[in-house]
Amino acid sequence: MPLALANLLHRKLRSALSILAVAIGIAMLLVMLGLTHGTLDEVAARVQSVDAELVVLPQHENVIFTGGAAFSDRFRPLIESCTVDDRPAVRACLPVLFDTIRLGGQQQRLFGVDPADFPAFLGPRRLVSGRLFEEGARFAAWLDTLRNADGHYDPTAVSDNELESACELVIDQRLAAVGGYEVGHVETILGRRFRVAGIVESGVAGRVFCPIQTLQHIKNAGLPWASMFFVQLAAAPPGRDAGWADRCAAALAERTRARVELKTAYGDLLAESFSQIFAFIAIASALSIIVCFLFILLTLYTGVVERTREIGILRALGADGGFLLRCAVSEAVLLCGAGTAVGIGLAFASKGLIEHLRPLLTVRIDATFLLLAAVIGVAGGAASALLPAWRAARLDPSAALSFD
Amino acid sequence: MSAECILEARDLRHVYTDAGAPCAVLHGVDLSVRRGEFVIVMGPSGCGKSTLLHILGLMMRPTAGRLRIDGQDVQRLSAAQRTRLRRAVLGFVFQRFNLLPVLSARGNVELALRLRGARLDGPAAAALRDVGLEGAMGRKPRGLSVGEQQRVAIARAVAGRPRLLLADEPTGALDSANAAALLDLLRRLHGAHGLTTVMITHNEHLAGHADRVLHMIDGRLCDAPAADAPPDRLHTRRGE
Numbered sequence: 001m002p003l004a005l006a007n008l009l010h011r012k013l014r015s016a017l018s019i020l021a022v023a024i025g026i027a028m029l030l031v032m033l034g035l036t037h038g039t040l041d042e043v044a045a046r047v048q049s050v051d052a053e054l055v056v057l058p059q060h061e062n063v064i065f066t067g068g069a070a071f072s073d074r075f076r077p078l079i080e081s082c083t084v085d086d087r088p089a090v091r092a093c094l095p096v097l098f099d100t101i102r103l104g105g106q107q108q109r110l111f112g113v114d115p116a117d118f119p120a121f122l123g124p125r126r127l128v129s130g131r132l133f134e135e136g137a138r139f140a141a142w143l144d145t146l147r148n149a150d151g152h153y154d155p156t157a158v159s160d161n162e163l164e165s166a167c168e169l170v171i172d173q174r175l176a177a178v179g180g181y182e183v184g185h186v187e188t189i190l191g192r193r194f195r196v197a198g199i200v201e202s203g204v205a206g207r208v209f210c211p212i213q214t215l216q217h218i219k220n221a222g223l224p225w226a227s228m229f230f231v232q233l234a235a236a237p238p239g240r241d242a243g244w245a246d247r248c249a250a251a252l253a254e255r256t257r258a259r260v261e262l263k264t265a266y267g268d269l270l271a272e273s274f275s276q277i278f279a280f281i282a283i284a285s286a287l288s289i290i291v292c293f294l295f296i297l298l299t300l301y302t303g304v305v306e307r308t309r310e311i312g313i314l315r316a317l318g319a320d321g322g323f324l325l326r327c328a329v330s331e332a333v334l335l336c337g338a339g340t341a342v343g344i345g346l347a348f349a350s351k352g353l354i355e356h357l358r359p360l361l362t363v364r365i366d367a368t369f370l371l372l373a374a375v376i377g378v379a380g381g382a383a384s385a386l387l388p389a390w391r392a393a394r395l396d397p398s399a400a401l402s403f404d
Numbered sequence: 405m406s407a408e409c410i411l412e413a414r415d416l417r418h419v420y421t422d423a424g425a426p427c428a429v430l431h432g433v434d435l436s437v438r439r440g441e442f443v444i445v446m447g448p449s450g451c452g453k454s455t456l457l458h459i460l461g462l463m464m465r466p467t468a469g470r471l472r473i474d475g476q477d478v479q480r481l482s483a484a485q486r487t488r489l490r491r492a493v494l495g496f497v498f499q500r501f502n503l504l505p506v507l508s509a510r511g512n513v514e515l516a517l518r519l520r521g522a523r524l525d526g527p528a529a530a531a532l533r534d535v536g537l538e539g540a541m542g543r544k545p546r547g548l549s550v551g552e553q554q555r556v557a558i559a560r561a562v563a564g565r566p567r568l569l570l571a572d573e574p575t576g577a578l579d580s581a582n583a584a585a586l587l588d589l590l591r592r593l594h595g596a597h598g599l600t601t602v603m604i605t606h607n608e609h610l611a612g613h614a615d616r617v618l619h620m621i622d623g624r625l626c627d628a629p630a631a632d633a634p635p636d637r638l639h640t641r642r643g644e
Contacts, residue, residue: 318520320488
């Protein structure tokens, strides 16, 4: 190790460049992993805050792209009337209609929810300023008076003024901070002027909500269709708690032919949806890391060629292949260890920069990722030393001593 | 091989291949060196002295012949066994010093000790004190004079108490005053540590330091001086 360290210190610029190369690869790996997992985990965690046990999604549809009016108004009664063990399985069904809007400088998923259901979405989070959907609730109640026996109404009976009063948004604090939005702010989305009615603590399922009836009127001519449902389950029969949610999910799936999952599995659904992106990131990260280690390999290999005479001296002094291997591996591990440490620092700096420039993105760099980076850094460095070490060990000592 | 002999070579031959053409360097060298002897091998450039020393130092295999060092028939040893024998028995001093430039004087000596599995602290400092470099232990080779570098090389070679010291033109890069001082030093260490030394040189003025002088002419060793060499310079025994 002293010889390895001395060799590295003797060639400071080359060592510094090698360390930088590894650092960039490690930082890239950590940031890519942290960005994808951080963002997905943050979305999954927000969904967990909804007071419900199950999610009902369109069959065979990617959860990320779930949107539009996937479920007609016939589904909700099917869900609500589901029974398990001759008992009602569902306490409440919370429809959500999604749309995509642009707010805070980037695309946002707009959650259309029933104002009456909003406490379930708010969970333990507080209203920070403004109010919830009062006008939206009045609009929903007024629409109910217009509906016929099928639950439909004539959309032409709704004037622009009546609709505009129900064009309300509730946003979370993070989006409000990024966009500089305050209560009363008016934003044109979906061709209508929406007003920010309230701001809630971050951590709610969506960053931006509006009354589902408003969105249904704008998007579906008033048809009470939904993109997905959160389902609150009825209490399990006494003594039969175990597997109750699973049995209810199975019964609902059987009844609706939709995809029914435990809410706790939402993170897995997101990960499944991003599997192709994860594969791309894994390949891109692997390539960047391989390029870094090829750089290290080249550095060490060049070092071996340059130090042929020194290797001859070592052989003359009695150094065997094992000693030369340890020297090369030690140099590589020192370089890559330092590169990994610098790379981790760079990754945290990048995380700070990304979260400063794009506050709605979350970069999560946790202990698992750091451990992975350290293992890749050190193991990759050691592996990249093998070829140079092999060449050093094979050098003929007499010829090496004659090398100029 | 007698028990007194630490090195015995019989009919050593070596042929290089140069651009596909064979080029014989050693033509049957016979050499016996007793323990404690200080032998100088002299000869003109290109006569095969360095090749012989590399073969004696187990860094090359001869094309033919037998070689025994410290009682072991080295022809039968694997590369790893030869490395172990070299590490345990031999010490080297090179013409170009061959110090590792990245290590200090002390680091160079310690490295040799580490390779032999010896203790590092005491012997390294003692070896450098022996060669008069106690004040230069932390300096790297480029900060040392040519004479000092060669003394570090000698300290590195003897620190591990090798049984056989091989020196390849150790004074080749030195002026005559430094060369004489270095030979005095080598001779002193040779006696103090009970070494056996085989030194190669083409400097006839150094012959007086040897117990025995051999001449290498056209790839062969002989006791007689070359016909054109001044006889009083050759075959000298120290003190005679």
